[in-house]
Amino acid sequence: MPVQSVFPNRRVGLVEDHESVAIGLSVMLRDESDLDLACIATTVTELLAQNINLDLAILDLRLADGSSPKSNVEQLRASGLETLVFTGAENPYLVRSAARAGVLGVVRKSEPAAVVIDAIRTAASGIQVVTTEWAAAIDGDPGLDEVGLSPRQLDVLELYASGEKADRVARLTGLAPQTVNDYLQRIRMKYAAVGRPAPTKTDLYKRAVEDGVLPIPERSAPPERVDELR
Numbered sequence: 536m537p538v539q540s541v542f543p544n545r546r547v548g549l550v551e552d553h554e555s556v557a558i559g560l561s562v563m564l565r566d567e568s569d570l571d572l573a574c575i576a577t578t579v580t581e582l583l584a585q586n587i588n589l590d591l592a593i594l595d596l597r598l599a600d601g602s603s604p605k606s607n608v609e610q611l612r613a614s615g616l617e618t619l620v621f622t623g624a625e626n627p628y629l630v631r632s633a634a635r636a637g638v639l640g641v642v643r644k645s646e647p648a649a650v651v652i653d654a655i656r657t658a659a660s661g662i663q664v665v666t667t668e669w670a671a672a673i674d675g676d677p678g679l680d681e682v683g684l685s686p687r688q689l690d691v692l693e694l695y696a697s698g699e700k701a702d703r704v705a706r707l708t709g710l711a712p713q714t715v716n717d718y719l720q721r722i723r724m725k726y727a728a729v730g731r732p733a734p735t736k737t738d739l740y741k742r743a744v745e746d747g748v749l750p751i752p753e754r755s756a757p758p759e760r761v762d763e764l765r
Contacts, residue, residue: 544569545590545659550607551621552577552599556644560593560621563648570656579607583614591659594638596622596629601687604629608636619658621651627747628689632681640664682725682746689748691718696736696743 547564549572551557557575564570573589576582578600582592592611596604604620611618620633623644630641640663642654654664684692687708694704701719705712719739726733726742733739743749 544571545656546571546573546588547591547593547655547659548572548574548576548582548585548587548589548616549593549621550576550579550582550598551593551595553595556595560651563652564655567652567656570652570659578602579610583610589616590661591639591655592616592618593621593655594618594633596620596633597686601685603683603685604633605636605681605683608633608638612637617658617661619655619664628681628684629686631747632683635681641666682722682729682731684722684725688718688722691715692722692739692743693748695719696740697749 547570549557549560551560561572561575564572574582574585574587576585578598579592579594579602594604594607594611598607608618618633618638620630620638620641621644622630622641634641639658639661640654642651642664644651646654654666657664690708691704691710694707695701695715699707701715702712704710705715708715710718722739723733726739731742731745733742740749
C-alpha cells in the first residue's frame with residue numbers, strides 16, 4: 536500500500552517518443568498519490584497542443600523530430616512550464632545545452648525508481664534538482680561557445696568526425712549523400728559563426744571532442760582517417 540503523501544498533487548507531462556519509456560514511467564508513478572502523469576506526447580508541440588494545466592514537463596533530450604534540447608526547453612518555458620530532463624543520453628553537449636536553457640535538473644533513466652520519483656516530485660514543486668550531470672553541464676567550459684547543432688547534425692558530426700567517410704555516414708544514418716554534405720557544410724558554418732572554425736576533418740574532430748560529442752582520446756591524436764569531404 537502506498538504511503539499517504541504530505542505533498543500537494545502535482546500534474547506532470549512527459550515528452551518522450553519511446554513507448555517503452557513512457558509505459559515505464561507511468562508504472563513508476565502509478566502508486567504516487569501526489570504525482571499525476573496527466574499527459575504523454577512525442578514532441579513539445581504535441582504536448583502544448585493538449586492544453587492541459589501542468590506543474591512540470593519531463594523531457595527527453597533526443598527526439599525523433601530532430602528538435603534541439605535548447606529550443607524545446609525555451610518553448611516550454613515560454614508557455615510557463617518548467618522542465619526536468621529525463622534522459623539516457625551520455626552526450627555532455629546535449630545535457631549542457633538543456634541545462635543552459637534553464638531546466639530544473641537532469642536525471643538519468645538508469646537511476647533507481649526512487650531517485651527518479653524524488654527528482655520529479657522536487658522539480659514539480661519548482662525546486663532545483665541538483666545532480667552530478669546538471670552541475671557538470673552548468674560548470675562546462677564557458678570559453679566554448681555553443682553552436683546550436685540539432686540532434687541530427689550531432690549524429691552526422693559524431694560519425695564523420697570519428698573517421699567515417701561521408702558516403703558511409705549516409706548509409707549509417709539513412710540520409711542521402713547530398714544531405715550529409717549539406718549537414719557538414721552547415722555544421723562548419725555554425726562553428727565558424729561562433730569563432731571556432733573547423734575547415735578540415737581534423738578540426739571537426741577537435742570540436743566534437745571539445746563539445747563532448749566524441750570522448751576524449753587516451754592519446755591526444757585525431758583519428759587516422761582524416762579524408763576531406765569531397
